[in-house]
Amino acid sequence: MSQENLESTVRAAGRRVVAALAARYRNLDIAEDAFAEACLRATEAWPMKGTPADGAAWLYRVADRAALDTLRRRRTRERIELDPPEPVPTAEDLMIEAGIPIPDERLRLIFVCCHPALGPEARVALTLRTVCRLSTEEIARAFLVSEATMAQRLVRAKQKIADAGIPFEIPGKDAWAERLESVLSTLEVTYGSAHADAALAGPHAGFAAEILDLTRVLVEILPLETEALALAALVRYAEARRPARLDEGGAMVPLAEQDPCKWDRALIQAAEAYLQRAADLRPTGSRSLLAAIHCAWSARQKNTDPLPWSTILKLYDAMLSLRDDAIVRVNRAVALAEVAGPDAALHELEALDKVEMESFAPYHAVRADLLARVGHGVEATAAYDRVLSLTEQPAERLWLERRRAAAMAGGSR
Amino acid sequence: MKYALLIYQDESQAALDEGSPALKAIVARHMAFSRELGPKRLGGSGLKSTRSATTLRTIGKDKTVHDGPFAETREQLGGFYLIEAADLDAALAIAKEVPLAGNGAIEIRPLLGAD
Numbered sequence: 001m002s003q004e005n006l007e008s009t010v011r012a013a014g015r016r017v018v019a020a021l022a023a024r025y026r027n028l029d030i031a032e033d034a035f036a037e038a039c040l041r042a043t044e045a046w047p048m049k050g051t052p053a054d055g056a057a058w059l060y061r062v063a064d065r066a067a068l069d070t071l072r073r074r075r076t077r078e079r080i081e082l083d084p085p086e087p088v089p090t091a092e093d094l095m096i097e098a099g100i101p102i103p104d105e106r107l108r109l110i111f112v113c114c115h116p117a118l119g120p121e122a123r124v125a126l127t128l129r130t131v132c133r134l135s136t137e138e139i140a141r142a143f144l145v146s147e148a149t150m151a152q153r154l155v156r157a158k159q160k161i162a163d164a165g166i167p168f169e170i171p172g173k174d175a176w177a178e179r180l181e182s183v184l185s186t187l188e189v190t191y192g193s194a195h196a197d198a199a200l201a202g203p204h205a206g207f208a209a210e211i212l213d214l215t216r217v218l219v220e221i222l223p224l225e226t227e228a229l230a231l232a233a234l235v236r237y238a239e240a241r242r243p244a245r246l247d248e249g250g251a252m253v254p255l256a257e258q259d260p261c262k263w264d265r266a267l268i269q270a271a272e273a274y275l276q277r278a279a280d281l282r283p284t285g286s287r288s289l290l291a292a293i294h295c296a297w298s299a300r301q302k303n304t305d306p307l308p309w310s311t312i313l314k315l316y317d318a319m320l321s322l323r324d325d326a327i328v329r330v331n332r333a334v335a336l337a338e339v340a341g342p343d344a345a346l347h348e349l350e351a352l353d354k355v356e357m358e359s360f361a362p363y364h365a366v367r368a369d370l371l372a373r374v375g376h377g378v379e380a381t382a383a384y385d386r387v388l389s390l391t392e393q394p395a396e397r398l399w400l401e402r403r404r405a406a407a408m409a410g411g412s413r
Numbered sequence: 414m415k416y417a418l419l420i421y422q423d424e425s426q427a428a429l430d431e432g433s434p435a436l437k438a439i440v441a442r443h444m445a446f447s448r449e450l451g452p453k454r455l456g457g458s459g460l461k462s463t464r465s466a467t468t469l470r471t472i473g474k475d476k477t478v479h480d481g482p483f484a485e486t487r488e489q490l491g492g493f494y495l496i497e498a499a500d501l502d503a504a505l506a507i508a509k510e511v512p513l514a515g516n517g518a519i520e521i522r523p524l525l526g527a528d
Contacts, residue, residue: 116478116479117467117478117479117501117505118480119481122480156464159464159465163461163523164465164467164521165498165500165501166500166501167499167500167502167503171502172502175502175505178478
C-alpha cells in the first residue's frame, strides 16, 4: 500500500520537488541525487511508520537534508571550513511535521533546460529528463541512440550548465523574448517528434501527454504570453486529430481527408479556449496564426462540411509577414493549389531555393502531388521517390507509396 | 609593444579535464613560466574546456546564441576582452554590445578555476 502511495506521490509531485531542489541548490545533479535518496528513504520509512499526511512535503524535506549533506561532504573534501552540522532530524521525525509549502520553480527549471547556449537536441533531452522526468532509457529510444549515449549527452549538458555559468534565474526583460522563444521552440520540437509518430506506438508514446501537461503549466505561470497560449492551443489541436490520422491499412490520412467525427472534441474545445485567450492579447505571433489555421479546420464537424481553403490561404498570407520560411511557403502552396489551381502553386514552389529544398521532404511531397495533378506523371513519380528517400515514418511511407503508384499509372488524383 | 600570446592545443589528446593530473602538471608549468616572465607578464589565464563554450553569432542585425566554440570559417581572431560577469546571461548581454565590423562571432569561455 505504501509503495503505491509513494509511486502516486512521486508521479504527482516529483517534478515540482525536483524543480524546487534544483532552483535552491542551482545544480541539477544534486537535485536528482537528493530526490532519489529521499525516495529510497521513503521505501524504508513509510511502510514502518505509515504514509505521511503530505507525502510531497516529506520527500522535499528529506531530499533537502540529503542535498545539504552532499554539499557539506563536498566542501569538507575541498577543505573549506564550514560550521558544524546542525542536528539533523531523522526521516522519522519529519513524519510528524505539518506540510511545508514547496516553492513552484518549474518555470526556472524550464528556462535552464532550454537555454540557447545548450544545443537544440540537448535542450529537448534535458527538458524531458529533468522537467518531465522521463527515464533516460525512454528518451534514448526516442532519439534512436543507446541509453549510454543518451546518459552521456545528459551529463555533458548538465556539465555545460555548471561550467558555463548558465543561471538558475528567470531571464530579465532584455533576454526575455529570446529565452522564451527558445523554451517554446524546444517544446515544439519535443511535441513534433511525438506527433510524427502517428500511431503513437513508437518510443515517443510518453511525450505527447507530457507536452500537453507542460504547456498547461507554462500558461498557468505565464498567462499573458500570446505565443505560449498559442502553443498550448496548437498541441491540443494536433493531438485532437490523432484518432483520425491513420486509415485501416495503417497509412497516413491527410488533414483534408480526415473524418472530422473522429476528432477529439474535448481537446479541440480546450485548444479554442487557449486560442481565444491568445487572440484577446497582443501582439499576434506566428504560432497564434498557425493555431487559427488549425481552428479553421476544426470548425468542420462532418465529412460533408466544406473545406476551409480560402480562409487557410488568407491566414498563410498573413503568416508570411511574420515568418517567411520554407515551411510556411510550402504549406501556403497547398492552400493556393486548392484556391487558384495547381499551376499557380507549382509556380510558387519554383521560386524556392533548390539547394535548400533538396532534403526538405514536405517540399517534394507537395511538388509531387501538384505535378501529378497537372499530368506530369513521370516527374511526379521522381518527386515521390525523392520524398520516400527522406521519409522514415511507416504511416507516411504507406500513403506516399500509394500516391506514387497512382501518379505512375497516370491518374491525377 | 604589447602582445597577446594565444595558446592552441588539442584538449582531447591532452586529457586536461578539471582535476586531472595532466591539468595539474601543465598548470604548475605555467606558474613557473609566469614567475620567470616577472613584470613582462601583464595577465592571462587558462580557459575551461570548449565543452563549456558558448558562441554569439552576428549576421546582419541578428545575434544568435549557440552551443560550442567558434568554428573557424572566414573570420580571424581580432581581439579579446576579459570581463567580470555574474553568470552566462550577464556575459552574453555584454558580448552583444561588443562592436563588430560587419558579421562575426564572439566565443564566451569561462576562465579556469574562477567559479
